[in-house]
Amino acid sequence: MSSVTYILDNGGYMAKVGLSSDTPKLVPNCIMKAKSERRRPFVGKQIDECRDASGLFYILPFQKGYLINWDIQKTVWDYILSKECCPANLSQMPTIVTEPLFNFPSIQEAMTEIFFEEYECQSLLRINATGLSCYNYRHKNPNTKCCLIVDSGYSYTHVVPYVNGVKIKEAIRRIDVGGKLLTNHLKEIISYRQLHVMDETYVVNQAKEDSCFVSQDFYKDMEEAKLNLENNTIARDYVLPDYTTLRRGFLRKPEVSGEQQTLRLNNERFAIPEILFHPSDVGIQQMGIPEAIVNSVKACNEETWPHLYMNIVLTGGNAKFPGYKDRILKEVRSLCSSEFIVNITLPDDPITYAWEGGKAISKDPVFSNMVVTREEYEEEGQALCYERFDV
């Protein structure tokens, strides 16, 4: 088998892609269109060439976290595999591609078909991104038997316990809150309270990334945010990009607005990420992350509990909110019995952690037993894929 593997962590918003000999590229998994250049669709990273990103909208292959729009996905994959992005001849090397948890059978079959028949893969491993994260964690911590991956991405958040590298399906918990919902909510409250930004998902998403944090003491921060501007350490202005002098917005202390257009962000800065901890704040009647972690652990065998609490790993874009890890630690600590040691790992890059796991797994001797080769696929078809891939 070739010493290089093509690894595609195919996220619903961002694809992480690259050869196992290389570092991953982050490629928006969508086609974007801008008001300023109506005739040109921007595929993947081409959006970097767009001069004016106002009124930008996405056409995404994924809906609610599952691959639905295959024409869009095919276009993005063709771009990803082209010289322009991350070229490779998949017939010459193994491919790892990620899929969501509980992926629907027809999507699984379509994945297998498109990779073997369209892209003529030499061999294929379809696996959950959380499975790759688990592998990465155990690779770095060789003596751990269990870990609990909390993957909070664009479409939703999953809590997934792994015991000896195998996910405990009965204990998986999905919270229907992800980065998309947070951005949509921010868009809505800004539009109601100060400026119409309903068509500015791209910019508001950046404002969210640049401004929001996870509160360590929610009601105390609410009191703080009520103070007048001189004494208020939370209120900030977000300077909006104008695409002539400024390409990306930034946060600054409130001042009398000059030429630039700004958004005043106050309790929004922490009330938005708070939805991950209290989905019921926006009417979603589900547990927040810390409660779902404890609930998931309790659904596993009791002897694994101390190991799971010891090895919690936070992945996905939402793990980048400042304060995210500390808040989860504090709440899990207070919700679980005091006999357990709670230890949480926040990787340097929670977005590429799964991809890095793919890189590690591709170098493991067991890897060749995990893939399905093209010859095997041609002989045994989809049935073998169901048997070998656990997605």
Added chain:
Amino acid sequence: MAARESGRIKDANQKRVLDDAARKRRQRKALEALEEDNFHDDPHADLVMSKKVPKFQETLDSRGVGRKKKTKSAEYYKQRFRKTFSQLVEEDHNYNPTPPNYMSAQSQPSQFPDRHFCTVCGFPSNYTCIPCGARYCCIKCLGTHLDTRCLKWTA
């Protein structure tokens, strides 16, 4: 007599209160908006694309070394695998009804009580608007709410 009639009608209007079903509809609509994937059908699909558009056919052909393969178009895959999200969920429910599955993995309701925030300013709220059930924190915010949202959208 006439004056009394119109007085009664006015009174009835003022006391208009959204019933439970209407409030639930409103809540569901709000949630659907939050779940939006920002997925649009392309409004400019009929515009002629400029020359800058990458020609996938060409890049595909150069993918393999000395390989000539007929590739299928994006449109082919759109037709080949066309199922909506709700069709997929239903299909899964029919073929794989025993948990664990997509439906069963959904996190259960929290054991902690709901928290309430002013729909206008976002700060914690203690009061509920009688006609529509929205939360508010002070007279000023109630005023804004009545002027902008209260019964203004049809649920």
